[in-house]
Amino acid sequence: MEKTYLVLSCGKVFEGVSIGGPSDSTGELVFTTGMVGYLETLTDPSYAGQIILQTFPLIGNYGVIPDDFEGACFASGYVVRELCPHPSNFRSEYDLDRFLKERHIPGICGVDTREITKIIRESGVMNARICKEVPKDLQQIQDYRVEEVVAKVSRKHPEVFPAAQTETYHVVLIDYGAKMNIIRNLQKRGCRVTVVPHDTKAEDILALRPDGIMLSNGPGDPAENIFEIAQIQKLIGRVPMFGICLGHQLTALAMGGRTMKLKYGHRGGNQPVKRADGSRTFMSSQNHGYAVISESMKGIGQISYLNANDHSCEGIDYPDLNCFTVQFHPEASSGPHDTEFLFDRFLAMMGGD
Numbered sequence: 001m002e003k004t005y006l007v008l009s010c011g012k013v014f015e016g017v018s019i020g021g022p023s024d025s026t027g028e029l030v031f032t033t034g035m036v037g038y039l040e041t042l043t044d045p046s047y048a049g050q051i052i053l054q055t056f057p058l059i060g061n062y063g064v065i066p067d068d069f070e071g072a073c074f075a076s077g078y079v080v081r082e083l084c085p086h087p088s089n090f091r092s093e094y095d096l097d098r099f100l101k102e103r104h105i106p107g108i109c110g111v112d113t114r115e116i117t118k119i120i121r122e123s124g125v126m127n128a129r130i131c132k133e134v135p136k137d138l139q140q141i142q143d144y145r146v147e148e149v150v151a152k153v154s155r156k157h158p159e160v161f162p163a164a165q166t167e168t169y170h171v172v173l174i175d176y177g178a179k180m181n182i183i184r185n186l187q188k189r190g191c192r193v194t195v196v197p198h199d200t201k202a203e204d205i206l207a208l209r210p211d212g213i214m215l216s217n218g219p220g221d222p223a224e225n226i227f228e229i230a231q232i233q234k235l236i237g238r239v240p241m242f243g244i245c246l247g248h249q250l251t252a253l254a255m256g257g258r259t260m261k262l263k264y265g266h267r268g269g270n271q272p273v274k275r276a277d278g279s280r281t282f283m284s285s286q287n288h289g290y291a292v293i294s295e296s297m298k299g300i301g302q303i304s305y306l307n308a309n310d311h312s313c314e315g316i317d318y319p320d321l322n323c324f325t326v327q328f329h330p331e332a333s334s335g336p337h338d339t340e341f342l343f344d345r346f347l348a349m350m351g352g353d
Contacts, residue, residue: 004108005134006079009127012119013134013170019083020100025320026144026168027051027076030289031117032270038096039068042105045153045177046245046287048074048219049146052126055117055268060084063092064099070179070333073099074153074219077130078107079116106130124263132258146199149220150228150246153177154198161193169350170208176228176246177219177252179326181333185343186219199227202234212240212350214249217329222249222259222290229254236321240349242342243325245288246318251325252316258296262312265289266327268334272308273328281308285335291327292316322349 004018008029023025031053033254038059041052044192052075061084073225079098087095100107108130121128127144128133156177159185168190175181176198186193194208198218205213213235235241243251249259266286274281292313294303303325305315324346 002132005109005127005131006108006116007131007134008119008128009138009143010123011138014111014116016108016110018106018132019080019097019109019327020078021088021104023054023104023105023106024131025051025077026127026129027139027147028125028144029053029079029120030125030265030267031055031120032287033270034334035269037117037269039072041067042073042078042099043071043154044179044218044287045071045074046219048149048153048177049076051077051130052081053079053113053116054081055113057081057085057113060096061087062089063087064094064096065089065091066093067129070181071177073103073105074149075105078105079111079113079160080107080109081111081113083109087286098269102297120264125126125265129240130306141188147218150198150218150225151175153219155195155302156197158197159195160215161187161195162189164188167192169211169322169347170194170209171212171214172205172208173216174198174200175217175248176215178218178226178251179329179333181331182214182216182244185331185340189343191347201233202231205231205235206238210239212242212346215241215243215250215325217245217247219246219253221252222246223260225250236318236323239322240346241321243323244329244331245327248316248325248327249290249292249335251323252292252297252301255297255300255301255318258293260293261290261292266307269332271328273305274308275307276303282334282338284330284339286328288327291346299329323353
């Protein structure tokens with residue numbers, strides 16, 4: 001077993017054992033609290049440019065199941081306490097170490113993930129490097145930035161997914177790093193889904209004559225997506241619209257709101273969100289490091305959901321524009337299905353309700 005190191009930009013060094021690809025890698029170190037769903041996490045394009053740390057101590061015990069992938073793996077690295085070398089699951093095709101090696105994703109195991117998580121919670125998200133030798137100068141690690149990642153993860157060409165049953169509606173999904181389960185949730189509700197690249201012009205989207213438009217999740221700082229924001233400004237109010245995660249943030253920016261970077265973000269399948277009126281709380285799956293500033297939306301949209309822990313904005317309604325957006329993931333995968341009803345709300349809007 002080859003010795004490797006996780007070096008944080010604050011100077012803290014953790015020694016462990018190398019897993020995955022052989023190369024060194026720098027990224028933004030984030031933690032996710034999911035007890036299951038490591039495959040969905042690794043294949044979520046929203047982790048582009050980031051080193052993922054799993055807080056749950058044993059990872060890989062049910063192997064690799066390609067049918068559960070959400071997309072390609074764009075992570076910069078992977079950190080676990082213990083990696084299971086011999087998975088046991090009738091659906092498993094191979095082990096997680098092979099998954100990482102085939103995709104050239106470097107990783108480290110045998111480190112104290114609890115201590116690292118506490119450092120991030122207290123100091124905030126920071127950069128890190130997985131490497132074979134500890135660098136003498138941390139400047140390269142400290143200077144790293146996650147930039148222009150939406151273009152990296154988005155599809156390059158349109159793709160059509162037929163409805164799983166009798167077709168009722170046609171939805172255009174703008175791919176900023178879309179998870180497959182968004183598509184699956186629309187398909188099983190009778191929607192034909194046309195997925196278009198992130199840089200598709202509003203005029204070309206409207207030319208497809210969609211009954212509704214979905215804005216997907218995705219990675220990075222929402223404010224840097226100037227072109228994408230401009231297209232949403234042209235689309236909103238034209239047809240029913242539903243935005244998730246990055247799509248939620250981009251819509252707020254298009255309407256004149258502002259976003260901010262969270263101290264350590266919300267990642268995992270146990271994130272509580274409550275209706276703004278306090279009538280009910282839901283468990284949700286989340287993966288984001290930015291949030292819409294609620295105060296910036298006064299007079300623009302109606303805050304519909306709040307994070308039950310830090311009260312950050314988790315949802316906005318634009319009733320006069322036939323549009324609503326949420327910060328969390330109603331498609332779950334993996335995670336609770338508490339908020340999957342939002343897809344039904346979107347269908348009702350396309351039906352004129």
